[in-house]
Amino acid sequence: MAKQSITFILLLLFVLLYRTSAGSVYNVIQLGAKPDGQTDSTKAFLSAWSGACGSASPAMIYVPRGRYLLKQATFGGNCKNSAITIRIDGILVAPSDYRVLGNADTWLMFQGVNGVTLNGGTLDGRGTALWACKATGKNCPDGATTLTFVNSKNIVINGLSSINSQMFHIVINGCQNVFMGGVMITASGDSPNTDGIHVQLSTGVTIMSTGIKTGDDCISIGPGTTNLWIENVACGPGHGISIGSLAKDLNEQGVQNVTVKTVIFTGTQNGVRIKSWGRPSNGFVRKVLYRDVLMKNVQNPIVIDQNYCPRNESCPGQVSGVKISDITYKGIHGTSATAVAIKFDCSRTNPCRGIRLEDVKLTYPNQPAKSSCTNVDGSAYGLVEPSSCL
Numbered sequence: 069m070a071k072q073s074i075t076f077i078l079l080l081l082f083v084l085l086y087r088t089s090a091g092s093v094y095n096v097i098q099l100g101a102k103p104d105g106q107t108d109s110t111k112a113f114l115s116a117w118s119g120a121c122g123s124a125s126p127a128m129i130y131v132p133r134g135r136y137l138l139k140q141a142t143f144g145g146n147c148k149n150s151a152i153t154i155r156i157d158g159i160l161v162a163p164s165d166y167r168v169l170g171n172a173d174t175w176l177m178f179q180g181v182n183g184v185t186l187n188g189g190t191l192d193g194r195g196t197a198l199w200a201c202k203a204t205g206k207n208c209p210d211g212a213t214t215l216t217f218v219n220s221k222n223i224v225i226n227g228l229s230s231i232n233s234q235m236f237h238i239v240i241n242g243c244q245n246v247f248m249g250g251v252m253i254t255a256s257g258d259s260p261n262t263d264g265i266h267v268q269l270s271t272g273v274t275i276m277s278t279g280i281k282t283g284d285d286c287i288s289i290g291p292g293t294t295n296l297w298i299e300n301v302a303c304g305p306g307h308g309i310s311i312g313s314l315a316k317d318l319n320e321q322g323v324q325n326v327t328v329k330t331v332i333f334t335g336t337q338n339g340v341r342i343k344s345w346g347r348p349s350n351g352f353v354r355k356v357l358y359r360d361v362l363m364k365n366v367q368n369p370i371v372i373d374q375n376y377c378p379r380n381e382s383c384p385g386q387v388s389g390v391k392i393s394d395i396t397y398k399g400i401h402g403t404s405a406t407a408v409a410i411k412f413d414c415s416r417t418n419p420c421r422g423i424r425l426e427d428v429k430l431t432y433p434n435q436p437a438k439s440s441c442t443n444v445d446g447s448a449y450g451l452v453e454p455s456s457c458l
């Protein structure tokens with residue numbers, strides 16, 4: 069009996085030891101980070117990363133409570149690891165002087181990584197002074213995107229908050245299989261270029277249960293985005309969920325298979341928008357489903373605009389080469405803040421095809437709402453109000 073218990077205890081100890089060594093934890097404070105919001109902790113974070121990245125077994129980077137000042141940091145390298153969890157209980161803050169990151173393009177960037185999970189945390193880009201500079205329009209730098217994933221795969225971003233980004237909050241570029249859930253994005257409604265989540269050249273991106281209040285697009289979808297799923301998102305203030313701007317370049321990858329489901333827009337400039345420059349391009353948008361969308365006082369609830377050309381830059385004939393087809397709007401309800409609730413302004417040489425409206429009811433206070441169609445082909449099913457111009 070006694071022999072058996074000793075064997076059992078030894079076995080238990082062995083299992084416990086094995087588990088701890090298999091799951092190494094890199095605590096940024098033990099590596100020299102200071103949770104005082106003042107001391108530059110970039111080096112400690114990078115050394116936690118190189119530890120986790122260099123280890124072949126699952127690893128965790130742990131950021132305890134407190135504020136950590138970080139300068140530009142790129143987390144990359146050919147990691148041995150494909151299971152790194154970064155658990156953030158604290159707040160990461162950008163330098164208070166926006167000129168430090170002003171021309172850096174990115175603040176926190178993950179490059180060429182596989183199997184990274186970000187759990188919790190707040191990222192504070194401290195963008196307000198830069199926005200104020202831009203409002204007066206004098207020699208202001210562009211600013212940095214708060215969080216970027218580039219050329220990466222199998223990424224999870226869970227319960228993260230981003231506040232007051234200088235430019236975009238989150239960019240997913242050249243990635244495969246990205247899940248974002250419970251993300252909270254906040255910036256002032258008049259902050260310039262603070263897109264919430266931008267996705268491009270990426271496949272298999274899912275954005276779930278996310279709240280976005282910002283000064284530009286809540287979600288912007290660039291060329292080369294396929295198999296994108298957006299569900300249970302609240303947007304506003306902001307410029308809506310936008311595919312585009314496309315046709316910026318002649319050679320562009322298309323956007324295909326996008327689902328936007330159970331979304332609420334509150335007081336936004338647009339609801340669901342597809343936008344392309346009036347320029348030659350070989351790009352396309354096909355197979356998009358918008359369903360169960362609630363519009364609350366939205367300026368342009370449903371809009372396709374293929375005539376975008378600010379400052380008349382290189383838009384010969386103002387004709388877009390982007391081919392838009394197979395777009396379904398189903399169960400779109402609520403109020404428009406302007407008379408034109410549905411607007412399809414498509415390309416003269418590439419009319420929109422296969423546009424489908426079903427169970428749409430958008431009202432404009434005290435007056436009938438209108439729909440407007442240019443170069444568009446499609447059909448309406450069931451109740452559609454304002455009556456469809458298709």
Ligand SMILES: *[C@@H]1O[C@H](CO)[C@@H](O)[C@H](O)[C@H]1NC(C)=O
Nearest residue numbers: 272294295296297325326327
């Ligand atoms: C479309 O994308 C979804 C994910 O958003 C995916 O599950 C589905 O398989 C894709 N459909 C096709 C035909 O690729």
Ligand SMILES: *[C@@H]1O[C@H](CO)[C@@H](O)[C@H](O)[C@H]1NC(C)=O
Nearest residue numbers: 377378379380381383385386
């Ligand atoms: C843009 O160009 C078109 C055609 O060249 C011209 O008719 C129009 O006035 C221009 N608009 C602006 C704002 O410059």
